[in-house]
Amino acid sequence: MCDDDASGLRAAFPRPVAGVAFDPVSLVPVDEVVVTTLVDNTFDALLASDDRVRRAPIGAGLVEAPQFEDGLTTVGLRAEHGFSALVQVRRGDAVTTLLFDTGVSPDGMVSNAERLGIDLGDVQGVVLSHGHFDHAGGLAGLAGRRGVRGLPMTVHPLVWTRRRLAPPGLDPSPLPTLSRRALESEGFEVIERRSPSLLVDGSVLITGEIDRTTDFERGMPRAHQAWDGAGWRHDPLVLDDQALVVQVRDRGLVVLTGCGHAGVVNIARHALRLTGVDRLHALIGGLHLSGTAFEPVIAPTVSALTDMAPDLVASGHCSGWRAQQALATALPEAWVPSSSGTSFRLAA
Template identity: 65%
Template sequence: MCDTSQSSTAEAALSAPRLAPGSAVDPIALEPVDEVSITVLMDNTFDGLLPSDAHTTRAGFGPPVPADHFAGGTTAVGLLAEHGFSALVTVRRGQQRTTLVFDAGLSPTGILTNADQLGLRFDDVQGVILSHGHFDHAGGLGGLARRFGRRMPMTIHPFAWTPRRLNIPQRPFEMPTLSQKALIAEGFDVIERTRPSLLVDGSVLITGEVDRTTDFEHGMPAAHEAHLEGRWQHDPTVIDDQALVVHLRGQGLVVLTGCGHSGVINIVRHAQRLTGVPTLHALLGGFHLSGPAFDPVIPPTVAALTSMNPHRIVPGHCTGWRAQHALAAALPDAWVASSSGTTHHLVGA
């Protein structure tokens, strides 16, 4: 979730960079893959006029639907966009393809509506990854479970079950809290992990808790709270935030974030340290740089990403328009506009 409240100096100190608890697994042998395909099932925007290119397939307007006020009795519709994120990730290594769902959007049916319009099925999905427990990434899990029609493993951080709220004056908002019991009943085999996990025969890495090492990514401002030890308290770290990482053969790392609450530079550097792969090929997902509280984070983030020289950068969801403009200006050859229904094709060398 996004929030625009400012932190006090004392609260900022609570979110100072720190290392994730426990021993790090370093390095991790992440098997290279030959191809990665990432379809954005849901994002905050949909643009039916964006052109496709050699590495990007855009979803245009869909088949006709009834609309009596048009002369032909029908009209075309686009895909849904909402304040949420979800992606379908397929990796290919040799002849073997594996598909995972990363996050599930905001609404119970949004990603299913978009998948149906795109002609996508979930028959070959082998697992679900939840980037963190915020409801705008978990809203469609119930609908997914029913569509799967079979039990499905889901990797999640145990802090994702924690109640949270935005304690904003005049409009406080207690976020919907995930129920582990309900998800198990829906058909998910819940796998709780705080440390890195290797999936798909060692070719997909889920980061687990991300080391906080930069001096400018301080996490969420004071209004973001979690209910811990019987009381509401500032939750700057969103410690359950984790990302998906793939090593694209001959190209480098492909990193997919949900909101990037850990800080996207922290996330990329954490992935580089874990895998021993120094090159960032592509970074996609939410960068959480929206709102006044995050304006100071934009310049050092842009500078750090520019120094990494990625081939493709696709900021979406909670990145915010100021950060989008800054990233597009600094990385014009790498920046790609995000939109619901877009498929990004990344091929190894």
């Protein structure tokens, strides 16, 4: 093993973080948060709604189809390997709308929003969980459908990192890299934050970098590489990975992840420690437990989440069917299947 390999592995190992946060974040509680999944890997029009979850209608729109007598057919929502969520935060009568990630294709997110009757013109800020293309591809569609001049977009400074996949025995495949210059020319106001930041009058927390404290969440396999200016190196940590956190009054924290590259247990524990809140109310988003490299992490992840006893777990995107099955078994009252067009309502 060369020195570079060893240093990368050491970086992925846990580091001790004990006690309360040195600089705790005072997160203002909200009365309600509604998280609507605009893009996810699946769309199931037959999933049932309940008092916490509202599903998209089976006929979310009409499109031209000449083989039918009236020339139209009913369509559902787009499902693609990506993630995007609309976050509506309410305090009293004041509602603020944020967009968390934008899916993989330029038109997938905006198409689903249109079919759901959601006006993306109401979005007051964008947050990117990290720089991977399956979370940022819809920025082009957003800019094309609404004026984004001055629209703030919160990112980690490493979101611009060049990355590639280099599986053994195969030619490396470059991953699309975000361009700050292009985004600013579209009108986005890019805000880089490595440390935690507060939005919406202190009621929405963007975690910034996550403390890696578990002994089983080791990050991406060796095929995931980043350009460091001199060469390609294993990039296990995806340090730009960050989560969105809201505290629902009298309920606890709602944690929204994109892929959870930092490890979902690391993320949840980091949010609890950072805010001083002792309860995880809901966990929504991608957990990155799919594939042979991550399936060994499923059991300890599910065990740790079971100990936290969240009221709602909606794992989607890159979580994988094995993890979904394990979570559904371990947390039958909390786990609900995710799907494009689903709204999760968490209220005080």
